[in-house]
Amino acid sequence: MPTPERARRSSKTNGSDRGGEATLDARKLLRALQAVCDGDFSVRLPGDQTGLAGKVADTFNEIVNANQRLARELERAGQIVGKDGKTRHRMSTDRRSGAWGAMEASVNTLIDDLLWPTTEVTRTISAMAKGDLSQTMALQVDGRPLKGEFLRAATIVNTMIEQMSAFTSEVTRVAREVGTEGKLGGQAAVPGASGTWKDLTDSVNSMASNLTGQVRNISEVTIAVANGDLSRKITVDVHGEILQLKEAFNTMVDQLRSFAAEVTRVAREVGTEGKLGGQAIVPGVAGTWKDLTDSVNAMATN
Structure with missing residues (x-):
C-alpha cells in the first residue's frame, strides 16, 4: 500500500502539470x-x-x-x-515476502541448527550426571545426518558416554566378583581407554590384584597352620588395617609355634627322657595360651 x-x-x-515535475x-x-x-x-x-x-x-x-x-x-x-x-x-x-522472508527463515534455521548440539549435549550430560548412561546424542536431525563439526562433536560425546558405560560396567563386575562372589583374580577390561579412563581402570585392577594377593596369602598361611605347619607366615606387602591383621596373625603363629615347641620339649623331657621338673616357657603368652601353658606346667609339676 x-x-x-x-x-x-x-x-x-x-x-496536467507534468512540466513542473522534479x-x-x-x-x-x-x-x-x-x-x-x-x-x-x-x-x-x-x-x-x-x-x-x-x-x-x-x-x-x-x-x-x-x-x-x-x-x-x-x-x-x-x-x-x-x-x-x-x-x-x-x-x-x-x-516476509520474497527474499526478505527467505532471509528471516534462513537466519532462524541457522540459529536452530547452531543451538541443536548445545541442547543435545545438555540433555545427554544431564542424563549422565543422574547416572543414566543409556542416553546418547542423535546423529541425525529431522532425518538429515549430521556433518562436519556437528558430527565430530556428537561422536566425541557419544564415545565419552560409551567409555564411561564400559568403565562402570567393568568396575561393577570386578567389584561383584571379588567382593561379593569371592572370585579372586578378576580384572577390568575397557577397550580403547586412555588418559584418566585408563588410569581409573589401572587403579581398579591394581586394587583387585592387591586384594587377591593379600587374601590368597592369608588363606594359604591359614590352611598351613590348620594342617600343623607353623613355619609359614603372611609375607605379602600390605598397609593400614591389613598390615595390622598381618602382624596379629603372624604374632599368633609365633605364639603357636613357641607354645607347640615348649609343650613338645616338656613332654619329651618328662615323658621320654625322664627329666622331671621341666616347665614350658612361652614369652608374652596371654589369655587361653597362658592357661594352656599353665596347665601343661601344672601337669608336669604334678
Missing part, C-alpha cells in the same frame, strides 16, 4: 547508493521531491529502512541468543 507521501506525489504526477538528482542518488553499499543505512534521499524522482526517493528510502531494520534485528537476535543465552528467541521482521 503506498504511503501518504507517495500517494501525494503520485497525484501530482498524474495531473528532476532526479543522479549525483545525490549515487552518493546515497555508495553509502548504503558501505553499510551506512542511515542515509536517506530528500523526501520533498515529486513525480518520478519522488517515487525513486521513496522506494530507495524504503529499501534502506528495511535493511536498517534487518540489521538491527540481526544484532538484537545475536545479543539475546548468543550473549544472553535466551535460546528460544528468534528474529522477526515486518517484511
Whole structure:
C-alpha cells in the first residue's frame, strides 16, 4: 500500500502539470547508493521531491529502512541468543515476502541448527550426571545426518558416554566378583581407554590384584597352620588395617609355634627322657595360651 507521501506525489504526477515535475538528482542518488553499499543505512534521499524522482526517493528510502531494520534485528537476535543465552528467541521482521522472508527463515534455521548440539549435549550430560548412561546424542536431525563439526562433536560425546558405560560396567563386575562372589583374580577390561579412563581402570585392577594377593596369602598361611605347619607366615606387602591383621596373625603363629615347641620339649623331657621338673616357657603368652601353658606346667609339676 503506498504511503501518504507517495500517494501525494503520485497525484501530482498524474495531473496536467507534468512540466513542473522534479528532476532526479543522479549525483545525490549515487552518493546515497555508495553509502548504503558501505553499510551506512542511515542515509536517506530528500523526501520533498515529486513525480518520478519522488517515487525513486521513496522506494530507495524504503529499501534502506528495511535493511536498517534487518540489521538491527540481526544484532538484537545475536545479543539475546548468543550473549544472553535466551535460546528460544528468534528474529522477526515486518517484511516476509520474497527474499526478505527467505532471509528471516534462513537466519532462524541457522540459529536452530547452531543451538541443536548445545541442547543435545545438555540433555545427554544431564542424563549422565543422574547416572543414566543409556542416553546418547542423535546423529541425525529431522532425518538429515549430521556433518562436519556437528558430527565430530556428537561422536566425541557419544564415545565419552560409551567409555564411561564400559568403565562402570567393568568396575561393577570386578567389584561383584571379588567382593561379593569371592572370585579372586578378576580384572577390568575397557577397550580403547586412555588418559584418566585408563588410569581409573589401572587403579581398579591394581586394587583387585592387591586384594587377591593379600587374601590368597592369608588363606594359604591359614590352611598351613590348620594342617600343623607353623613355619609359614603372611609375607605379602600390605598397609593400614591389613598390615595390622598381618602382624596379629603372624604374632599368633609365633605364639603357636613357641607354645607347640615348649609343650613338645616338656613332654619329651618328662615323658621320654625322664627329666622331671621341666616347665614350658612361652614369652608374652596371654589369655587361653597362658592357661594352656599353665596347665601343661601344672601337669608336669604334678
